[in-house]
Amino acid sequence: MTVKxxxxxxxxxxxxxxxxxxxxxxxxxxxFPGVSRDGRWRSSMTFYRAVPRxxxxxxxxxxxRDLIGISLHDLPNEYxxxxxxxxxxxxxxxxxxxxxxxxxxxxxxxxxxxxxLQYKWGDFKLRIGKCLYNPxxxxxxxxxxxEYLPLSSIDxxxxxxxxxxxxxxxxxxxxxxxxxxxxxxxxFVEYGLGDSYTPxxxxxxxxxxxxxxxxxxxxxx
Amino acid sequence: MECVVQGIIExxxxxxxxxxxxxxxxxxxxxVRVHELCLKSGPNLVSSEVRLLCDLAKTTxxxxxxxxxxxxxxxxxxxLSVLVRPIAESKASSTALRFFYGIGxxxxxxxLKTGFAFQFQNRGANLTVSVTSTNRMPRLHAxxxxxxxxxxxxxVEITAPAAPENYTEVASAIASFCEYLSPLLxxxxxxxxxxxxxxxxxxxxxxMSSGGGIKIL
Numbered sequence: 219m220t221v222k223x224x225x226x227x228x229x230x231x232x233x234x235x236x237x238x239x240x241x242x243x244x245x246x247x248x249x250f251p252g253v254s255r256d257g258r259w260r261s262s263m264t265f266y267r268a269v270p271r272x273x274x275x276x277x278x279x280x281x282x283r284d285l286i287g288i289s290l291h292d293l294p295n296e297y298x299x300x301x302x303x304x305x306x307x308x309x310x311x312x313x314x315x316x317x318x319x320x321x322x323x324x325x326x327x328x329x330x331x332x333x334x335l336q337y338k339w340g341d342f343k344l345r346i347g348k349c350l351y352n353p354x355x356x357x358x359x360x361x362x363x364x365e366y367l368p369l370s371s372i373d374x375x376x377x378x379x380x381x382x383x384x385x386x387x388x389x390x391x392x393x394x395x396x397x398x399x400x401x402x403x404x405x406f407v408e409y410g411l412g413d414s415y416t417p418x419x420x421x422x423x424x425x426x427x428x429x430x431x432x433x434x435x436x437x438x439x
Numbered sequence: 440m441e442c443v444v445q446g447i448i449e450x451x452x453x454x455x456x457x458x459x460x461x462x463x464x465x466x467x468x469x470x471v472r473v474h475e476l477c478l479k480s481g482p483n484l485v486s487s488e489v490r491l492l493c494d495l496a497k498t499t500x501x502x503x504x505x506x507x508x509x510x511x512x513x514x515x516x517x518x519l520s521v522l523v524r525p526i527a528e529s530k531a532s533s534t535a536l537r538f539f540y541g542i543g544x545x546x547x548x549x550x551l552k553t554g555f556a557f558q559f560q561n562r563g564a565n566l567t568v569s570v571t572s573t574n575r576m577p578r579l580h581a582x583x584x585x586x587x588x589x590x591x592x593x594x595v596e597i598t599a600p601a602a603p604e605n606y607t608e609v610a611s612a613i614a615s616f617c618e619y620l621s622p623l624l625x626x627x628x629x630x631x632x633x634x635x636x637x638x639x640x641x642x643x644x645x646x647m648s649s650g651g652g653i654k655i656l
Contacts, residue, residue, distance in 0.1 A: 270483055271483060280483065282542060301538075304541045306534060308534050309532040309534075310532065313528060313529040316527045317489070321480075321506060323484045323542070
């Protein structure tokens, strides 16, 4: 699997995030020479909560409160779980959701979809998307996934990804968007992940990014 | 959903059973070495049970998460000679055990199943016949030091995936295959013990002397 970076849009202090930002970010991408639109993309995330044996009581504190499940757009037959507090990832076939339903010990409490437009630009694939609460589709954030197709090594791709990031930041600034894109920084080693990029790396990126997106959204409301 | 029957056979007759199965199935024998961990939810969580299966027969161990539901009940189910039950399974990464510990499950017991299996089709159903010894481990996860729980006895199990619209046909396919094994062992719903078959010794001797060469299916 080739290396990805994941960024989220941080609105300027005092401004509110609107769908217009999504249109403006896509316009930035479409202004790159040689870029071509490459369809749509959609990933989804479920936030799970433990179901206590005695449901008249709150969930015990020794059970994780940060269990999330992720279905990635490019792996429709797989499902990943991330527990940030324990630096733990489980990668499984998508049927694991049926197993969790049967166990009934954890239930999905709220859901987020990431969906938008995909672009091809030379050796890069760019996916710009809205981060929407499900089912009311309230906009919570804008994310951009950048994939560098030639490389699977995180170390080897670092420089080219940084160069892209600078190009993107300058382009966004020049179009006067009311904010900037912030890259999601993760210490993959803490999760037991190596230099060779995998879906587990993507799951961790989304797990970290969504925390920042929600925090930013709550701050600006 | 799956259909399942089980039976037992004395270990000294396993070789004869293997000869019979080679002839009946026409499929290659597969080695079985599965570390099965049964986990139960902790006291704070809604009560549930899950099994993790680690296949140690391959070069790289692979993990499966498995939930076994309650047996189908009712007049229709009672009339079947096989047990029908819902099954949910998922292949998973090697972090499966840590994951379930992390979400509040505890190890209830673990066993190592060793033996062999055949996978083949009978009457359109995909059958798996496994012949295994169930072993316990003297220390946590010590699969290399496992010893049989019932020395001298092997478990024979026939399973087949099924769907609500075809489980009666699948059950029939299993039942018909069981007839071929009846000289050596009787298979029935799990939990209903039929013991050792009195003709097993004679049937085994006959198989060993003939050396196989039987192809019925």
